[in-house]
Amino acid sequence: MRTFEFFAVKDSHDAVAVLAKHSVSSKVRVIAGGTDLLAELKFSPQSPNVVVDISRAEDLKSITLTDDGLSIGAVVTHSQIMQSPIIREMFPALANAAHVIGAVQTRNLGTLGGNLVTAVPSMDGGPTLMALEAIISIAGPDGRRQVPLNEFFVGPRKTVLKADELLAEIIIPRRNLGKPTHFLKFGLRKGQALALVNAAASFWVDWEKHTFVAPRIALGAVAPKVIRALQAEAYLEGREITPEAMAEAGRIAIGDAKPISDFRASAGYRRNLVGVLTKRALEGAYALAQAKR
Amino acid sequence: MVTVTINVNGEKRTASVPPETTLLRLLRDDFNLTGSKLGCDVGDCGACTVIVDGKAVNSCLMLAAQADGRDVLTIEGLATMDRLHPIQKAFEKYASLQCGFCGPGVIMSAKALLDENPDPTVQEIRDALGGNLCRCTGYVKMIEAIQDAARILRDEPVEINR
Numbered sequence: 014m015r016t017f018e019f020f021a022v023k024d025s026h027d028a029v030a031v032l033a034k035h036s037v038s039s040k041v042r043v044i045a046g047g048t049d050l051l052a053e054l055k056f057s058p059q060s061p062n063v064v065v066d067i068s069r070a071e072d073l074k075s076i077t078l079t080d081d082g083l084s085i086g087a088v089v090t091h092s093q094i095m096q097s098p099i100i101r102e103m104f105p106a107l108a109n110a111a112h113v114i115g116a117v118q119t120r121n122l123g124t125l126g127g128n129l130v131t132a133v134p135s136m137d138g139g140p141t142l143m144a145l146e147a148i149i150s151i152a153g154p155d156g157r158r159q160v161p162l163n164e165f166f167v168g169p170r171k172t173v174l175k176a177d178e179l180l181a182e183i184i185i186p187r188r189n190l191g192k193p194t195h196f197l198k199f200g201l202r203k204g205q206a207l208a209l210v211n212a213a214a215s216f217w218v219d220w221e222k223h224t225f226v227a228p229r230i231a232l233g234a235v236a237p238k239v240i241r242a243l244q245a246e247a248y249l250e251g252r253e254i255t256p257e258a259m260a261e262a263g264r265i266a267i268g269d270a271k272p273i274s275d276f277r278a279s280a281g282y283r284r285n286l287v288g289v290l291t292k293r294a295l296e297g298a299y300a301l302a303q304a305k306r
Numbered sequence: 307m308v309t310v311t312i313n314v315n316g317e318k319r320t321a322s323v324p325p326e327t328t329l330l331r332l333l334r335d336d337f338n339l340t341g342s343k344l345g346c347d348v349g350d351c352g353a354c355t356v357i358v359d360g361k362a363v364n365s366c367l368m369l370a371a372q373a374d375g376r377d378v379l380t381i382e383g384l385a386t387m388d389r390l391h392p393i394q395k396a397f398e399k400y401a402s403l404q405c406g407f408c409g410p411g412v413i414m415s416a417k418a419l420l421d422e423n424p425d426p427t428v429q430e431i432r433d434a435l436g437g438n439l440c441r442c443t444g445y446v447k448m449i450e451a452i453q454d455a456a457r458i459l460r461d462e463p464v465e466i467n468r
């Protein structure tokens with residue numbers, strides 16, 4: 014690793030000030046848990062001149078219910094998400110997604126904010142939040158701005174964040190609090206393996222008509238960024254909940270995905286997985302809806 | 307250079323290091339605590355596992371400066387002059403290690419687990435060791451040793467449990 018100047022900040026204001034001061038003339042990078050950044054810097058020929066450590070930023074550390082919804086601070090770690098009573102109660106899928114990221118040591122360091130900013134298509138933090146229509150709150154020199162998560166990702170390892178901006182909070186909107194959601198990851202091993210495909214499904218149930226309401230399906234590792242399976246969602250909206258409908262949504266979701274072949278799996282295998290995981294994620298969300306009823 | 311002070315194995319120690327120094331390098335090169343091993347240097351193998359403020363972490367993925375002011379426990383902090391820690395004792399008794407390279411990391415993962423969960427299931431132990439690769443053993447004797455150590459620690463929890 015090449016050397017750099019190091020600043021540890023106490024909160025997001027401090028962080029934004031340091032970013033504003035240095036991002037004009039230098040290459041600045043933020044470090045949270047460091048699990049992606051340090052691995053990158055050890056191998057990258059180019060390195061930042063300035064590194065800003067936000068891992069102790071007091072105002073980015075909490076999980077709280079606000080008027081907007083459920084707010085998760087950028088530096089909340091995967092372990093903290095797994096252990097958060099409010100998340101386990103409202104969104105077990107988020108806790109499950111956190112649990113399949115890396116191993117204990119990486120989950121204790123790695124943050125949800127860092128997972129999203131790294132923006133690899135196979136990220137396990139993305140699909141559940143995408144299905145829950147999360148909003149990203151970004152802190153910059155002109156204050157805060159909000160961007161829906163599906164507009165936050167631009168492509169592989171690219172987001173809308175500018176050099177002087179910080180991901181501050183992840184907000185699950187109030188209308189989706191407690192929405193039954195299920196997440197599944199398929200990797201080659203149980204531990205320490207990136208997803209070949211991951212999927213999240215979320216919907217409300219109209220118990221009188223027994224139909225899907227506001228179904229949302231998100232898929233990872235099958236496109237340059239985490240995507241929504243819009244055709245499958247449109248098929249399910251208002252439709253009666255049956256095993257056949259879930260299986261058909263899985264088949265339609267295959268058309269929403271554009272996977273590639275790589276050393277982990279072929280595109281064909283990934284397409285197959287999309288069908289299976291979409292169906293199972295819908296089944297899981299339905300089981301949760303029944304349990305909560 | 308950044309000045310880093312950590313409370314390592316109960317002792318306050320300070321060093322001035324280049325900002326890109328990882329916690330692992332600080333421990334090994336500046337504090338001569340070479341028990342924590344450099345395996346992959348990218349978070350895959352767990353040989354560098356230490357406990358920071360009660361949590362097992364990959365010390366190769368943490369900057370030394372990020373550990374400033376924190377409590378760090380390494381393998382060197384487990385045994386006392388006259389006796390091994392019950393987890394180490396159990397690893398010896400069950401012959402849980404072969405070459406031993408992964409050992410300090412595995413034992414620190416086990417220590418962090420047992421501190422949080424004194425009576426883990428086999429599945430919970432496996433989950434706790436998911437980030438520790440061992441190329442010699444089959445993990446089975448490690449798991450047996452950790453179960454045994456858990457039993458012993460539940461009976462005599464105080465003394466060495468820093």
Ligand SMILES: Cc1cc2nc3c(=O)[nH]c(=O)nc-3n(C[C@H](O)[C@H](O)[C@H](O)COP(=O)(O)OP(=O)(O)OC[C@H]3O[C@@H](n4cnc5c(N)ncnc54)[C@H](O)[C@@H]3O)c2cc1C
Binds near residue numbers: 045047115119138180
């Ligand atoms: C062994 C290993 C296994 C892994 N397994 C998985 C896995 O199974 N699934 C998975 O999804 N990921 C996995 N990861 C990736 C990684 O652990 C996660 O993506 C983690 O959540 C990253 O968070 P961090 O806090 O460590 O990010 P950092 O490394 O600190 O930062 C990552 C990137 O985001 C930027 N950044 C971080 N926070 C902010 C912010 N708030 N605002 C602006 N920019 C920011 C940094 O500049 C950097 O570019 C694994 C990593 C390792 C080392």
Ligand code: FES
Binds near residue numbers: 348354366
């Ligand atoms: S050396 Fe740190 S995980 Fe391998």
Ligand code: FES
Binds near residue numbers: 407440442
């Ligand atoms: S005993 Fe040799 S790597 Fe584990």
